[in-house]
Amino acid sequence: MRVLLTGGSGMLGQSLRRLAHEVAPDLELLAPGRGELPLTDAAAVADWFAANPVDAVIHAAARVGGIQANIADPVGFLSENLAMNDAVIMGAHRAGVGRLVFLGSSCMYPRDYRQPLVEGDVLAAPLEPTNEGYALSKITGARLCDYISRQVPGRAYRTLIPCNLFGTGDHFGSAASHLIAAVITKVIDARDAGLDRVEIWGSGQARREFLDVDHLSRFILTRLPDLQALPSLLNVGAGQDHSVDDYYQMIADLAGWRGEFTHDRTKPEGMMAKLMSSAQAKSIGFRPPADIAPDLTRAIAAYEAMKAAA
CATH class of the missing domain: 3.90.25.10 (UDP-galactose 4-epimerase, domain 1)
Known part of the structure; x- marks a missing residue:
């Protein structure tokens, strides 16, 4: 299976690339860098898909940052992520790619809402203001994936909502640190x-709920061949x-x-607080430590x- 991985140099991307041969040895990950594939350029993304047929996409790229970064530039977090998500998701759709995993975020959930949060709580109440722009971009991307999957037979575009992640490839000591x-x-x-x-x-x-990124990577790599079996939105968290x-x-x-x-x-x-319920993921085999x-x-x-x- 040939798979486009966006965000290959990020924490999740590094983890997926490192674990791919161990977890899914028949999978070929293509992870072009920013110089080769500018993800906010819809025309460039469309050209890449035309020149590089793939079976699936893992869209892990995003402009990310902590509270300070989100407060300082909400315009950038919303506009850049909207452009990136539209270019990649619609680019894959127009190229006829049947499977896509979109990485959401727990900030998609309402501020100080009931605990634990379940997938149906998205858009149930106002968002946290400090990262609202980023959250809106993730919600829009998730809805786009759901609309495509419902409108086009054979499309399995699914959104995984991980809890907060950390790992050995994190952005230590930078403005992007979580x-x-x-x-x-x-x-x-x-x-x-x-x-x-x-x-x-x-x-x-x-x-806060935190999960080492490698546990999420293993789940993605094992479920990628059978995305049709997943719900439109799926929490993947530590459970505590x-x-x-x-x-x-x-x-x-x-x-x-x-x-x-x-x-x-x-x-x-x-x-x-934003503890998520990962009961659905656990019911299909996800086992957080x-x-x-x-x-x-x-x-x-x-x-x-x-x-x-x-």
Whole structure:
């Protein structure tokens, strides 16, 4: 099976490429870089599909970032992701590609809504304002996939909604860092510099669900040949959440840092909770780990290795 993978250099893309030979040895992943395939250019994407017939698409590319980045540039997060999703999804559709996996986001769900969140809760109430632009782009892409699948026989365009992800290929120490990578960076840097305090944005009481990206990759690679069996939207998460304070403490303990945490309550912290129900995914074989500590340990080691090599 020939598969176009967008976002091949991102955290999920790196994981999919690394695990493909192990999980799906008959799968050929094509992962052109930005110079070869500018994903916001619909004409360029259409030309690529014409020159490179594929059986399926994994659309993992997106402009991503944490709360600070989303607040600073909502225009960019909405417009760039809308253009990218339209070019890739419609490009695949017009090229006759039968299968497509679109990666959604838990920010598609309403702000501070019931817990755990189920797939039918999308658009049930207002979104979290701090990342509304990004969320809207994901909701639009998911709806487009659903419309195509319902309108055209033989199309299986499905949206997977992962919980927050982390892994060894995360954006440590950059503006694109998500929570786990940011916490690991701050704690390890404080430990190595001999600092005794680390600041946490907000109250620290917001709760987040995190999954190592490799678990999601294995699920995608095993389900890709049979996308027709999946529902239009499918949560793929860890099934448990922890407070931001808990993640800081877990990472500090694993990294051997014994300092003090302070809180800057003037900073935004986003939704207070967004635990998802992954009951549907579990019913078809998804098995998230019960303990996050081994995966956190691997991510910590990856950042330590990156620092040592710098």
